[in-house]
Amino acid sequence: MSKQVAMLEQHFNARLLNRTTRSLNVTDIGDAVYHQCKRVLEEVGHTENLVAGLQGEPRGLLRISCNMTFGQLVLAKALPEFMARYPEVRVEVTLDDRTPDMVREGHDLMIRVKGLQLPDSSLVARKLCDLPMFVCATPEYLASKGVPDCPQALRQHNCLIFVHAENAHQWLVSMPGQTPEPVEVSGDLRANNSLVVREAVLAHRGIANLASFVIAPLVASGEIVPVFPQARPECLAVYVFFPSRESTTLKISRFVEFFEAWLADNLPQTLTDANTGDS
Template sequence: MFSHLDDYYCFAMVVEHGGFSAAERATDIPKSKLSRRIQKLEEYLNIRLIHRNSRQFSVTDMGMQVYERAKVMIEAAKSAEDLVQNLSDTPRGTVKLSIPTSMAQNEFTKILPEFLNRYPEVRLQLVISNRRVDLINEGIDLAVRVRTQLDEDSNLIIRRFGISEQHLCASQAYLNQYGTPSTPEELETHRILSMSDQFIQQSIELKCTDGSLEKVQIQPVLLGSDLIMLAELAAKDCGIALLPDSVTTDKIASGELVYVLPDYHAQHGIFHMVYPSRKGILPAVRVLIDFLAEKLTEECEIVLT
């Protein structure tokens, strides 16, 4: 059936314009080709659609019924083309975006209002999770990630923003009570709040501004995989936490947290964005990609090296 769609179109054009000559003028399809197409369709359907001779043109009763249904197919095809054209002209529709939990609660609460105001016809479906989503199989248009290694999937395009750093932070009240460490080794005796929830005894590797590395054994008093929670607990005098700058920037600025061993940091991961490398990306996805590249790069200048 689908191989005859062009035949239905030619037949509908001839009926709509009242003859082969008029249809030729309207469609720029030669009369001979229109005639062949209709003859082919008649052979396929095994019915007569048009009575024709050198001086008369008329459509059979069955031909009129076929014409009415052919018009529906043509209108549906035109509607599909109009839909694509409209989507291609103006950013609109739903974009599915995956972002880590901490970024959803920090950077994205600051930048998304501007995007939504700028593109009122775009709707965002946020997948807020720290797990590594499968963009292709889960139908994700775009994912923002912080990972120690970049994806190697050839089906994905990667835009790298920078390296996200972590620093040790605590409240000034905690440091007043327990003392301020002057060397990494002194962390072994402090109350540590840890992101890892797998082992009680852990080690952290810190890099000094002079390039030297220090590996320190710690015994956390609290384990939890939520960065926002750890930042809040650190601000409430519960201990020292190693946190990404993107989470602590506001609390450092307000004085809720202060840096501990400010000459040392740890790498949190590579801050990047990934999206499927397929042609014909919809404008709504394209403008979001460009917007995030602009805004997150600005953030990188503040919190990333």
Template sequence: MRDQRLKDIIPFVACVEAGSFTAAAERLHLTGSAISKSVSRLEARLGSRLLERTTRRLELTDAGQAYYQTCLRILEDLAEAESVLAAHRTIPSGRLRLAVPNTYGRLGVMPLLIPFCQQHPEIELSLTFSDRFVDLFEEGIDVAVRIGQTSELPASLGCRHIGREKMVFCASPDYLQREGTPQDEAQLLRHKAILYERVDGSSKPWIFTTADGYPEWRTVPWRMALGDVDAQVQAICAGLGVGQLPTWLVHTQLQRGELVAILPQHQPEGLALTLVWPRRKQLLPKVDALLAVLSQLDIAPS
């Protein structure tokens, strides 16, 4: 029974990818009748129709779509299991799926990925840029770079802490010349704030450090709240107000003099940067090689 299940899965996946019984039969070097019988046998065993047959093309039903995604994961797991045992197991190769935050992925991760791909030509890298929470198992992700809390991770996930953001108050030289440079926290809080707006519509508070060295979050009046960090940087560089941003985001602007650090002696820590991956994939050479490279990420450049 188990052997037959696997035999029926492969023709079903081929039908979905090829779009017809005939094309799937050509791909698998079988007859169209054999493919049709295999899919019908699979549907009978599951008690659910997986494909809608039309004169032009096969279409997945809702049940078929869910089953197709499951079949893909099964076949990928088999391929990865074989790759571990293959003779060339020390050579990173195959499809590798990585999920990264939008802006940090572009500024912090991509500079490491380019030489990584050049060094490992047998790796096919699929890169997802998203600030939403990514379910590694549901979406078939091999490694995720996360900025934020990763407490209470399931035992099935591995985690590596890279570091924490350094936050810096900054403004454009024109703004400071026009409005004056704050010399302490009291003066800073009287300036026009450019804040980040969360998905729920609330504005992200500023972080300060208490005399005891603990972080303290303060809600401040703002002139502008933006739901995109790149837009936030643009507004601050344009002289519209003061912002508190991670150093990885404005490192270049500070070096070029487009932004000036305010109270540079006060740079509290922000969110944590971590790598997360399914533990069962850690022994794969491609995943191990990627984790080694991503461990070089810098979340708090000076």
């Protein structure tokens, strides 16, 4: 990297970075060169998209930002099929649970698990599917600590919290014939990754509220069971976000169409879906 920067500085006959033993800062000239080169690359991308649109085949680099666990367990399985269908598209994936600045970081689209009510945003959002959540535990934990006889009884249990969920500390369990009320929960583990929470559940540490795609294979094997099997699950949703409608190119639209159909066929909506072992 240092050699590449040095070659650029020699080419422009100007310092692009100020270097010390402890810091590295972009100079005003370096910042101007970066933004100009970025515009040139964007124009190259637009040209690729124009040619692709005229030929009817998407091509070029598709930059995707996605939630960490959803990307690992779901998106990772869908991508090989998409890339086999559209071999002229290259894919760059960033998995991150924070919300990035899409324009500044150069993402073409962002996939996020959100509540059904979206906050105001300048981004364009499209809902791809619902994502049911299930309060769950191991049979061993429930045998040891007892099965909650109502949602409010969760307050007496060790509830394991996935902190990035919008419903992290208030779980909504809709029992038949009852008005659902959020239950304030707490426990000895809070984690920013639902796989960490799932491992604690498997270690019989407590009860968690996790998405269907995270636990469905383990429910099928009997390692995890729903705590309230008759309850209607609380739902989040999978959304795709774009910086603007004008930025929606052929490669983006083809991926969104593909992924929406793939989710409909592969993402478990219940814990008894026949294909949960593949999701």
